[in-house]
Amino acid sequence: MNVSTPIWRPTPERMANARMRAFMQRLQPASASPLDAYDSLYRFSLSQPAAFWGGLWDYLGLRGEKGGLVVDDPLRLPGARWFPQARLNFAENLLPRDDAADALVFRNEQGMRRALSWRMLQQQVAACAHALESAGVRPGDRVAGYLPNVPEAIVAMLATTSIGAIWCACSPDYGVASCLDRLRQVEPKVLFTTNGYVHGGRFHDLADKSREIAAALPGLARTVTVAYPGSTLPDDENLSYEAFLAGRPCRIAWKRFPFDHPAFILFSSGTTGTPKCIVHGAGGSLLQTLKELALHCDVHPEERVMYLTTTGWMVWNVMASALGLGATVILYDGSPAFPSTSALWDLVDDEDIAVLRIVPRLIEQYQAAGLRPRDSHRLASLKCIQAGSSPLSSRHYEYVYREIKEDVHLMSPAGGTDIMGTLATGSPISPVWAGEIQVLSLGMKVEVYDDSGRPVVGQPGELVCTQAFPSVPVAFWNDDGSRLHAAYFQQIPGAWRHGDWARLTAHGGLIIEGRSDATLNVNGIRIGTSEIYRALQGLELVTEAAAVECPGPDGTSIVLFVVLREGNQLSGTLAADIRNAIRTGATSRHIPASIVQVDDLPRSSNGKVSEVAIRDFLAGRPTRHRDGLLNPEALDRLAASSLTTH
Incomplete structure (x- = not known):
């Protein structure tokens, strides 16, 4: 591959039909210079923030009272007030239709399919x-979900935000202790829970865990149990979802709240301390997620959007916001590679999915299996693939364009829970460069x-945002503001410090070098x-790696943990190849x-490799919030005597 040229360019037809192009035309009267490319629109969005964000509200057709003032001081970070006169309802803006077309389609690895029309969704939300109101839930109260990715989770979230209460969720693959670390902090009044979920070919029964979690939350007024699709609840179950909704009115009078009225509490991963409870406002959440979907992902009404996610991940919130564009959301539960590695691509064809979000590790699995979806599947509807949660390597880009689809917009967004959005992402009207986040x-x-x-440009450093934006968190729960300020603003006054070590590219894109707290400091030299990892991309036998620093009597050194393709063992020859690749692709210090x-x-x-957990293990320290890891057993295996070391 020629690294001096883009790996993909949008066709003139795609560029002409992109929503971003229509948005540029709408903003053009407010700009003194032509808005004819992504760079010009980006510059306008920074130099004219009121015109940009106010214009976005108008372009999206948000329902509510916008007010006359967009932002009081865009240079004040933190502290800028966005749309201070506005009133809106988050749920109202995610329910723009009331017809018989599909709003939600549930699919799982067992082949089950269940559709919910816009009219049915409106009625269930109402x-x-x-x-919820009959159960005593009032604006500002918390409602929690311990649910798989099922339609009832979307309904519960929309119903919660519709009455001004705050939605939070834990994925059902969390352990009891991990859930309680989060939910005890926010004291929910109502808990939606489930009897199980499916993954990897079996049903995981959660009835006992659900009861244990509910029993440990003394402030609960109600526990509502959702039967996993295709299953039934025992007769002695406390309150089923169907019984909770039975006899309730199917119409709702929308109540509108201030722009910054709390709508969500998102939980941090918890691998570096007690999980943070990050409170996000309705307006900022709405604008950021719809901006990402409409402009960066180019989602149009009637198109179908599917994100591989759990309910406890911020990505689930973004996916749900596609409803606000009149798109159909495909909710998938289970393993995307079960019962076969091609299962996901079967689903893309079956449901005519246009925008798909996966994770880089899944691309590795496809590559290892020799999968060639471009030969085995139509993929005619697929126009955009997002691959998030960890950096996407050049090798991933090459595989997608070679073996999945040649004309597809591949994007690798970076941002997350803290900002309910992205700092770097994709552009449907711009070229894609392998190994870089586009824009x-x-x-x-x-x-x-x-x-x-x-x-700086072209060299690694702290990733920051130096101008106010609407989705700065409203607060940390039960915080006077000091913890929030210390987390994001204390180290670099006047800037949002995101916690990533990154590098801006000559193409105007971004490369994430790693987390700042995982950046290596080897005898005084900082190494991303x-x-x-990039230096290892040419070694086909190495599928994943994690580098951590290890202090010793002669100074600090680097320990590299590697996962190899199945059936391979680390030999002296391969270890030498790894070191040579790093010396050539990085420096001898690496x-x-x-x-x-x-x-x-x-x-x-969220699926990211936790270098911090490995570092704690090597230092002989207890892993902080081990239960917050998806696979804590991986730490146990680090100590196994069978490990091969060179």
């Missing part, structure tokens, strides 16, 4: 909202600072871990002192 997100003044606090083969790496709740 009934659930009335039921900086509209309305987000993203910079990279070196150690002296100066903005992704520089090591070369690990030890290379350790493992069969898996510990991951946080």
Whole structure:
């Protein structure tokens, strides 16, 4: 592949039909210079924030009272007030239709399909909202979900936000302790729970866990149990979802709240301390998620959107917002590679999915299996693939365009829970360069600072945002503002410090080098871990890696943990190849002192490899919030005597 040329360019037809192009035309009267490319729109979004965000409200047709003022001081970060006179209802804006077309389609790995029309969705949301109010839920109260990715989770979230209460959720693959670490902090009044979920070919019974969680939350007024599709609840179950909604009115009178009225509490991964309870306002959440979907992903009405996600991940919130564009949301539960590695692509064809979100690890699985969806499937509807949760390597880009689809917009967004949005993302009207996140997100003044606090391009540093944006968290729950300020603003005054180590590229894109708290400090030299990972991309036998620093009597050294393709063992020859690749692709300072083969790496709740957990393990420290890891058993295997080390 020629790295001096883009790996993909949008066709003139795609560019002409992109929603971003229509938005540019709408904003053009407010701009003194032509808005004819992504770069010009991005510059406008920063230089004219009121015109940009106010214009976005109008373009999206948000329902509510916008008010006359968009932002009081866009340079004040933190502290800028957005749409201070506005009134809106989050749920009202996600329910723009009331017809018989599909709003939600549930699919799972067992082949089950269940559709919910827009009219049925409206009716269930109304009934659930009335039921919540009858249970004593008032604006500002918390309603929690311990649910798989089923339609009832969407209904409960919309009903909660419709009455001004705050929605929060834990994925059902969390352990009891991990859930309680989160839910005890926010004291929900109502808990929606489930009897189980499916994954990897079996039903995982959660009845006992659900009861244990409910019993440990003394402030609960109601526990509502959702039967997993295709299953039944025992006769002695306390209150079923159907019984909770039964007899309730199916119409709702929308109540409108201030722009910053709390709508969601999102939980951090919890691998570096007690999970943070991040409170997001309705207006900022709505604008950021719809901006991402409409402009960056180019979602149109009637199109079908599917994200591989759990209900406890911020990505689920973004996916749900596609309803606000009149799109159909496909809810998938289970393993995307069961009963076969091609199952996901069968689903793309069956449901005519236009926008699909997956994770880089799944691309690795497809590549290892020799899967070629472009030969085995139509994929005619598929126009955009997002691959998020961890950096997407050049090797991933090459595989997607070679073996999945040649004309598809591949994007690798970076942002997350803290901002209910992205800092860098995709553009449907711009070229894609392998190994880079395509563009900086509209309305987000993203910079990279070196150690002296100066903005730099082409070298790694702290990823920051230096201008106010509407989705700055409203608060941390039960915080006077000091913890929020310390988390994001204390280290670099006047800037949002995101916690990533990153590098701006000559093409105007971004490369994530790793988390700042996982950046290696080897005898005084800071090293981004992704520089090591990129150097390994040409080694087909290495599927994943994690580099951590290890202090010793002679100073700090690097230990590299590697996962190899199935059936391979780390030999002296391969270890030498790994070190040579790192020396060539990075520097001699990046070369690990030890290379350790493992069969898996510990991951946080959003699927990212937790270098911090590995570092704690090597230092002999207890892993903080081990239960917050998706696979804590991977840490146990790090200590196994069978590991191969070179």
